[in-house]
Amino acid sequence: MNFVFICPETNAIFATEDFSLAENHGVQTDHNGGKVLHATVVLNSPCPYCRKIHRYRAKDLACPFHANSGASIQLADHD
Ligand SMILES: [Zn+2]
Numbered sequence: 455m456n457f458v459f460i461c462p463e464t465n466a467i468f469a470t471e472d473f474s475l476a477e478n479h480g481v482q483t484d485h486n487g488g489k490v491l492h493a494t495v496v497l498n499s500p501c502p503y504c505r506k507i508h509r510y511r512a513k514d515l516a517c518p519f520h521a522n523s524g525a526s527i528q529l530a531d532h533d
Pocket of ligand 1: 461462463464501502503504505506508
């Protein structure tokens with residue numbers, strides 16, 4: 455499953471499925487009642503633009519995605 459990431463160095467957008475979920479603390483409910491996945495997503499291969507291994511907070515990746523009911527990673531259903 456390809457996910458879309460934004461390079462924080464160049465603001466370029468790229469898609470990859472070569473990433474790992476790290477520091478997974480599960481889904482928690484925030485103070486607004488929204489569900490947020492508290493985890494860190496780490497690229498397994500370098501960013502195609504700046505060649506760095508970026509890390510992202512899973513909740514920061516929520517906006518571009520609308521998780522399907524069948525998705526193995528449900529990032530958020532809020533925001
Ligand atoms: Zn980058």
